[in-house]
Amino acid sequence: MEYKLHTFSNGLRLAFKQTENTQIAHSGFFINAGSRDELPSQVGLAHLLEHMLFKGTKKRNTNQVLNRLEVVGGDLNAFTTKDKTVVHASVVKDHFDRCIELLVDVTFNSSFPEKPLEKEKKVVCEEIDMYLDAPEERIFDEFQEMFYASHPLGNNILGSKETVTGFNSDNISEFVHQRYFSNEIVLVVVAPIKAEKVIRVCQKHIDGLDIKSGTVQRRKPEASPIFDVVKHNGFSQAHVLIGSEAYPLDHENRPALMLLANILGGPGLNSILNLKLREKHAYTYGVDCSLQSLTDSGFLTIYYGTDQRNLNRSRKAVLRELESIRKHLIKPNLLKNYKTQFRGQLIMAEESNSSLMFVIGRSLLDLGYVDSLQEVLNKIDSITSEQLQEVANDVLAPSKLSYLTYLPKQV
Numbered sequence: 443m444e445y446k447l448h449t450f451s452n453g454l455r456l457a458f459k460q461t462e463n464t465q466i467a468h469s470g471f472f473i474n475a476g477s478r479d480e481l482p483s484q485v486g487l488a489h490l491l492e493h494m495l496f497k498g499t500k501k502r503n504t505n506q507v508l509n510r511l512e513v514v515g516g517d518l519n520a521f522t523t524k525d526k527t528v529v530h531a532s533v534v535k536d537h538f539d540r541c542i543e544l545l546v547d548v549t550f551n552s553s554f555p556e557k558p559l560e561k562e563k564k565v566v567c568e569e570i571d572m573y574l575d576a577p578e579e580r581i582f583d584e585f586q587e588m589f590y591a592s593h594p595l596g597n598n599i600l601g602s603k604e605t606v607t608g609f610n611s612d613n614i615s616e617f618v619h620q621r622y623f624s625n626e627i628v629l630v631v632v633a634p635i636k637a638e639k640v641i642r643v644c645q646k647h648i649d650g651l652d653i654k655s656g657t658v659q660r661r662k663p664e665a666s667p668i669f670d671v672v673k674h675n676g677f678s679q680a681h682v683l684i685g686s687e688a689y690p691l692d693h694e695n696r697p698a699l700m701l702l703a704n705i706l707g708g709p710g711l712n713s714i715l716n717l718k719l720r721e722k723h724a725y726t727y728g729v730d731c732s733l734q735s736l737t738d739s740g741f742l743t744i745y746y747g748t749d750q751r752n753l754n755r756s757r758k759a760v761l762r763e764l765e766s767i768r769k770h771l772i773k774p775n776l777l778k779n780y781k782t783q784f785r786g787q788l789i790m791a792e793e794s795n796s797s798l799m800f801v802i803g804r805s806l807l808d809l810g811y812v813d814s815l816q817e818v819l820n821k822i823d824s825i826t827s828e829q830l831q832e833v834a835n836d837v838l839a840p841s842k843l844s845y846l847t848y849l850p851k852q853v
Contacts, residue, residue: 443814445802446637450648453624453655457802457812458631458640461795467538467633468796470530471549472803474626474658475617478524478594484617486601489522490566491614495529496520497558499551504558510544511537518544522599525660525736526807532796535634539643545629546647550622554611567603577681577848581745585683585846588671589741593663623656630803632795662738670845680750681848684760688733688740688837691808697821698829699742699837700733704784705830706767707731707744712783714767718759719746725756737808742837750849761840768834771827785819 445459477488496507496518511518516533529549533541573579583598590596600606629648631640666687689696707715707729715729729746748756772780791797792815805812813821 443802443812443817445812448641448644450645452649452651452653454627454629454648454651454653455625455806456629456631456641456644456648457806458633458637459798459802460637461632461634464634464795465534466532466795467535467541467631467635468530468532468799469538469541469545469629469631469633470528470799470803471545472628472630472807473527473529473549473622474525474807475527475621476523476525477597477599478660479621479658480594480597480617484605484613485597486566486599486605487609487613487617488527489599489601490562490606490609491554491617492520492522492527492529493562493566494554494559494614495548495552497562498553498555499547500553501551502547507544507548511541514540516541518548524595524599526804528800528803530796530799538633538635538640539646542643543647546651550651550653554614556611559609559611559614563606563609566600566606570600570603570606573600577675577677578745578747581681581683581846581848582743584673585685585743585844586741588669588846589666589685589687589844590663590739591667593661595663595736595739621658622653623658624651624653625655626658626807627653628803628806630799630806632799632802660738666741666844668842668844672847672849674851675848676851677848678850679747680753680850681745681747682753682757683743683745683846684757685741685743685844685846686837686839686842688742689735690738690740691735692737693735693740695829695833695836696733696735696740697818698825698833701780701784701822701825702767702830702833702837703731703733703742704787705772705780706763708784709787710783714763715744715746715760718763719748719756723752723755723759725749725752725759729760753847753849757845764834764838764843768831768838771831774827777825777827777830781822781825784822788818788822789815 448456497504514537518531520529531541587596707713719725726746726748731744733742
């Protein structure tokens, strides 16, 4: 992928890609710090920190932060993942300077005032309640808790009400001081602006920042234990998650596993599991197979909801399809169709300039480079039926599968 990379005097990097046929500038700070970097006493702190970024800086109160871009039709947002915090904004290109100045201010000069903090802790507690009522989200987090047993990757990003209500402003400031390193932060700009101007504007607001450099120290998760757990919850139907250990981001077999996951349960209604579970048997409204990869680990999951009466039949149907894809090679003409579909999905996903910003930021932090779309497509094109079968036998072997099932509460 063609993009320009510039390093500022304090070690912080800028990645820029110039766009055409648009008036919108997308910018974002990608910070290599997330929930996996929390100590046991800090669970939920990275997410609360993200909430507090818009609650006041050394020179702005909450309203001034929120209004700064809204008055020119812009958008300011942030999110937290297991290993990253991202603060991003989109504006009409004429207001690019205003956008970068605000992003720098909220990311590096937030003051985390106590009064707004107490309110925001209540907001996060409400968010936790909403999450507990959403089985399709909750089951993924509980699966990860068991999958990454005794490792920070198993912690819920939101934390718990007990941990969140105990945090104060000093706790948040300490996390920033301990985890925000200049060489572990990338500012990504995807905009219809010439590179010289982008660098000049960003340099004006970034060069004077006093940010220490350092290296993020992370413990690699150990091999996942195998489990088959059933929990009784108050949900109206059964929910099933089947998962296994998979490949990290830089593994040579990851492209093949990405394609395999798409074949099994990608977004298309013609996926193998959707055709079997929904179209043939009407066991479920939909089924999803997804791959989550980090720099040092990964896991693949199959999720669906079903009536409890169909629980055993649906599970057997899934396992039959997994057995089939382990034992039999996909025919060449069918594999060609699967590749064409996956290629189209990848091309459409990269049509969005904001999505492109996220791809660049994540790839630079995780891998140190960004594959072009054509390079990704070439990797997909080179996958053979034999490779898919090899990956299926490696990742989807019966001895490697774990299960988490939610059932309605027993009366």
